[in-house]
Amino acid sequence: MKIHHLNCLQISTPLMDDVPGHCILLEQNGKLVLLDAGIGLLDTLNPENRLGIELINQVGFRFNENRTAYRQIQQLGLDPANVTDIIVSHLDPDHIGGLADFPTANIHIAQEELDNFYSGNPRYLLHQLAHSNQVISYPVAEHKWFDWEARKVETAIEAAIYLIPLFGHTHGHCGIAVQQSSHCFFYTGDAFYLQVELTDPDHGVNELAKLRADDDLTRQVTLEKIKQFHLKQPGIPIFAYHDSSTVFPIIRKLELTETEAFKQVIDLFEEVFQMKDFVLPPADYLQELLKKDGFYVFAAFDERGRVIGGLTAYTLLQYYSVKPLVYIFDLAVKESLQRRGTGSKLVEATKQYCKSIGVEEVFVQADRIDDYALQFYRKTGGIEEDVVHFYYPVQ
Numbered sequence: 246m247k248i249h250h251l252n253c254l255q256i257s258t259p260l261m262d263d264v265p266g267h268c269i270l271l272e273q274n275g276k277l278v279l280l281d282a283g284i285g286l287l288d289t290l291n292p293e294n295r296l297g298i299e300l301i302n303q304v305g306f307r308f309n310e311n312r313t314a315y316r317q318i319q320q321l322g323l324d325p326a327n328v329t330d331i332i333v334s335h336l337d338p339d340h341i342g343g344l345a346d347f348p349t350a351n352i353h354i355a356q357e358e359l360d361n362f363y364s365g366n367p368r369y370l371l372h373q374l375a376h377s378n379q380v381i382s383y384p385v386a387e388h389k390w391f392d393w394e395a396r397k398v399e400t401a402i403e404a405a406i407y408l409i410p411l412f413g414h415t416h417g418h419c420g421i422a423v424q425q426s427s428h429c430f431f432y433t434g435d436a437f438y439l440q441v442e443l444t445d446p447d448h449g450v451n452e453l454a455k456l457r458a459d460d461d462l463t464r465q466v467t468l469e470k471i472k473q474f475h476l477k478q479p480g481i482p483i484f485a486y487h488d489s490s491t492v493f494p495i496i497r498k499l500e501l502t503e504t505e506a507f508k509q510v511i512d513l514f515e516e517v518f519q520m521k522d523f524v525l526p527p528a529d530y531l532q533e534l535l536k537k538d539g540f541y542v543f544a545a546f547d548e549r550g551r552v553i554g555g556l557t558a559y560t561l562l563q564y565y566s567v568k569p570l571v572y573i574f575d576l577a578v579k580e581s582l583q584r585r586g587t588g589s590k591l592v593e594a595t596k597q598y599c600k601s602i603g604v605e606e607v608f609v610q611a612d613r614i615d616d617y618a619l620q621f622y623r624k625t626g627g628i629e630e631d632v633v634h635f636y637y638p639v640q
C-alpha cells in the first residue's frame with residue numbers, strides 16, 4: 246500500500262496565512278481510498294453558491310483548483326475514478342467539499358456524526374452530502390484498537406481501517422486508524438488543530454478549538470486521551486488535518502516525466518548557489534537527462550506543492566565490484582527554510598533509495614571552506630576522506 250499526503254485546503258486567518266487541510270490517499274492495486282476530502286472542484290468553481298459568502302469570510306477560505314484532491318490525484322498520474330471509498334472524520338464544510346467530485350465512492354462515517362449532521366446543527370451544509378452515492382454509517386462497536394473503541398471500515402483495499410471515536414469537536418467526530426502489516430498511523434482529523442497542543446495546553450489555538458467544539462468538555466477528555474496515547478506509543482505517527490508540519494516537506498525521487506519539477510530544482514540551485522549568467526538548457530535536453538538510467542533527482546515539496554529542496558546524483562559503475570557507487574552532485578535547500586532538517590531528509594531518502602537498488606556507497610564532495618556543508622555532511626553520518634579535488638579546463 247502506498248500512502249500519499251495531500252493538502253486539499255487553503256484557509257487564511259489573521260494568525261496563519263495558509264492553514265492546510267491534510268488529506269491522506271491510500272493506494273493499493275489501482276484502488277484509491279481517501280481520508281477526508283478537503284475542498285472540491287465545485288467549491289472552487291462557484292464558492293459563493295456552495296459555501297456562502299458569510300462562511301467564506303468567517304473561515305477565510307481561499308480557492309485553488311490545484312488544491313482539490315481530484316486534481317492532485319490526477320497530478321500523481323492516478324485516475325480519480327478509482328477512488329472507491331472516502332472515510333470522513335466529520336462533516337464540517339472544510340472536510341467534505343470534495344465528496345461531490347467522487348460520485349461513485351462510498352462515504353464512511355460514524356453514526357453519531359451523521360445524526361448530528363441531520364439534527365439541524367448550523368455548522369453543517371446539507372447539500373455537501375447530497376451528491377454522494379452511498380453513505381455507510383458506523384454505530385458503537387465492541388472492537389478495540391489499542392485502548393480505543395474501533396469501528397472497522399470495509400473498503401476496497403486490504404488494510405485494517407477503523408473509525409475511532411474522538412468526540413467533542415463535533416458530536417460524532419472520529420479519528421481514523423490505518424494498519425497494514427507492521428505499519429500504522431493515526432489520523433486525528435480536528436480532535437486538535439496543531440501538533441503543539443499535544444505538549445502545550447496553554448497554546449493560543451486552544452481558544453479556537455473551544456469555540457468550534459460541539460461539546461468542549463468531551464473534546465478536552467479526548468485530547469487528554471490522545472496525549473496519553475502519544476506518550477505510550479511514540480512510534481505511531483499522528484496526523485492532524487490542519488497541521489501538516491509533521492508531514493511536509495515531502496521528499497521523493499522525481500518520476501522520469503517530471504521535467505517541470507526538475508526545472509524548479511535547477512532554479513533552486515541557481516538561486517542558492519548564486520550562479521551568475523546561468524542559462525537553463527532546453528526542456529527536451531532536461532527531459533532526456535531525467536530519463537537516463539543512473540541519474541536521479543530527489544526533490545522536497547512543501548504543502549503548496551512547491552520545490553523547496555533538491556538533490557541530484559549519478560551512478561558510477563565499478564569494475565572492482567558489481568555494486569555501483571552513487572555520487573551526489575548537488576544538494577540545496579531554499580535559504581529561508583534551511584536548518585529545519587530538509588537537507589538531512591534528502592540525504593536520507595537518497596541513501597534509502599540507493600540501498601534498495603544495491604548501491605555499495607554514496608559519496609559527496611564539499612569545499613574545505615564551506616563549514617556549513619562540512620558540518621552538515623558530518624551530522625548526516627558522512628565519513629570524511631582527506632582528498633584534494635583537481636580539475637582540468639578543456640574548453
Ligand SMILES: [Zn+2]
Nearest residue numbers: 337339435486
Ligand atoms: Zn476542520
